[in-house]
Amino acid sequence: MDTGDMDQLERSLLEAPIIQKGDYQYFVHPISDGVPMLKPQLLREIVIKIxxxxxxxxxxxxxxxxxxxxxxxxxxxxxxxxxxxxIRKRQYGLDGEVALTQETGYSEEEMYINDVSEGDRVLVLDDVLSTGGTLRAIIEALEYIGADVVDTVAVIKKAGPTELDETGHDVKTLITVEVEDGEVVIVEE
Structure with missing residues (x-):
């Protein structure tokens, strides 16, 4: 595939190393993993797109x-x-702190929101939308607080259904991918 006409995000995903975790093939990417090194041009492109x-x-x-x-x-x-x-994985016990349970396809843990109040208009941003468990828990916690979730954006979506599909809450993404035969494939959705 000629990568000359591609943007940085597409190229970086197609070049991402693949590792095996149990039965699961997992791409390693600067946005989702912090390795390989995150180049400023890639981060700038992603921010402009967001x-x-x-x-x-x-x-x-x-x-x-x-x-x-x-x-x-x-x-x-x-x-x-x-x-x-x-949103932190550490509890601070500050006034107004709200706990939420983050469930992903891989783990479950408590997370804590501070500094969001009833009536706040918020943009939720995340790196990857995979199962949707994390974003669903965050959105539910923000709605419990009484915040208005204006928009939700994840940089990369892993192809397939998510826990948010039935909620009516739309998550905007920049690119959708899946791993097939040890390679990242860009999926048109």
Missing amino acids: IRKAELEDVDKIVTPAAMGIHISTAVSLMTDIPLVV
């Missing part, structure tokens, strides 16, 4: 789960002047 795609009007806060949403969300925050809230 800013063009996301509903940003009157958004009060960007909300992202630790850890792999932080670099993307920090860059979007710097470009838009929208403050950033990181």
Whole structure:
């Protein structure tokens, strides 16, 4: 495949190393894993695409789960002047802290939201939409708080159904991929 006409995100995914985790073939990518090294050009391209795609009007806060949403969300925050809230896996016990249970296809753990209040208009950003478990838990917790989830964006979507499909909550993504025969394949959805 000629990668000359591709953007950085497509090229970086097609070149991503594949590792075997049990029966599962897993791509390793700078956005989802922090390795290989994240080049500024790739991060800049992704941030510009997010800013063009996301509903940003009157958004009060960007909300992202630790850890792999932080670099993307920090860059979007710097470009838009929208403050950033990181959902942490550590409990701090601050006033208004809300716990949520994050369930992914791989694990289950508690996470904690601080600094989001009733009436806040938020943009939820994440690196990868796979099973949808993390984003679903975050959106439900934000709705419990009384925040208005204006938009949700994940950089990479792994092809297939997610827990969000039946909720009516749309997650915008920049690219959809699957791993076939040890290679990343870009899927048109």
